[in-house]
Amino acid sequence: MAQSTRQVKIFRYDPSIADDGHFDSYTLEIPDETTTTILDVLLRVQREQDPSVAFRYACRVNMCGSCGMVINGKDALACKTNVSNFPAGEEITLRPLNHFPVIRDLVVDMEPFFKKYVETLPFYEPKEDYLEPVMIRPDSQERKDIGLATECIACGCCVSSCTMCHYHDGYAGPAALNRAFTLLADSRDGLFQPRLERALESCYNCRTEFNCTEVCPKNISGTRAIKYIQRLALKHYAHEPKPEELAIPEAPPLVTPVLDRRTFLTQLGVGVLGAGSALVLGAVATGTVIGPTLARAPKQWVPVTALENITSGNVTTVLMKYETKGSLYTQQFSAPVLVSHTGNDLVCFKSACPHLGCVVKWEALSGRFRCSCHGGNFDRDGNVIAGPPPRPLDRYAFKVDSGHLFVEVG
């Protein structure tokens, strides 16, 4: 592998100056980028160029979670990120983790992180004093659900990547909630209720951005853990009896009824008779009352007005009254009919707007039918000009009999 040159920008903050911090640039010759990690780069900068650069590390093999930092905008472990991960020649920018107070350079104060970690009770407490080791079977659903979420090394990358950790002070963050999840899903654990209460409060702050999932060096999904806790709570509180329900005294034991032949036959007889009469009554009621009421009213010709009341060349609104006979009652209707008389043509429009049935009115000034509900407009022939109506105005069939206008309804 060819030797290459990289510019490395490192965030510097000196507590003795206590300013806002700045970036220092270093130039480094790297023999083989594929085998050089960002941690190697930092160590070389410290040894060869600037011994005052401060950063944390311990294991160098992504097991301890000490060297979390923001590398070219992505929260990651310095020991797990190779220089060759970035396009050749690109400058490498190293910043301390977000959402943690900076102590010096790349070293942050992890105390808020662990304080929140502890608040979700991150320890195992057995339900009872087991005499034998209790195991979750490796092939059980419970173990599969927990999966590799127990592998968290508490590096803080997820908290650094989660924008909600900035906006919600009380938010425990993905790592703590992931820890809570591994214990909540564990059936041997005795602190389910207090832990659920603490964790659930924080879960509401998750906005499903998946940043924690994207950056986790151990490929754990904080989002999955948070959603799991919420579903767990949903299940738990749905089935958990409320305290007042628990206080209800137990019901007296049921007396088993003794069923002899006579009682059985009597009950059977009553049952059959009852069901039979209900059926008959129901059939009669349906046939005489309900059926005719539901059936469409028969068509009928209704007199509207005398022909002489209709002026030629104009639209006349006439109130039509008629009634339909149901089985139990007679219903009276009254509806305006819009009679348009042009030349020799006579048209009777229904006044109900084809959109939602509001009353359409004739406006002589604009020569339009208008519906005031949703602004439907129709021209003189009933065609839609504007608005939501799906079709032209409906028309009545009509006839003229001995100087009187009749329309057909029903």
Add this chain to the structure above:
Amino acid sequence: MTTLVSKESGKEGPMDNMAIDYQGSAGERSYPVRKALRWGELDPHRRENAKIGMWAWLWQRISALAIVVLLALHVVLTYKLFIQFLLLLTVTFHATLGLRVILLDFNLVDVKYQKALVWGLMTLGVVVMLTIWFSIH
């Protein structure tokens, strides 16, 4: 802040021995610190690291505000096709992104498909919306 001692349990156990003061040193540090950096602060790579999940969240909030404005406009200018279209579009985005959260919340879709879910649902929503739009107009 809550203390760690469980009063409800009432029994003697490791919980009661856990009364370690985790809050004590929080307020008064003996060393000065720079206040925490925010996500993307002083970061030249800020934009490329705004991942799709963040956009999905942000887009849903923006569309929510847009709906409020467009709905008001729609009431005033009911038959402006342009506003009708924009309103329908923002409602589509808002609904599909809301659907995404519901699907993930109830584990109806595995979280590992979250990226595909954003694009898939939004595309599906827009296709359905356009179909409806062009069948009306």
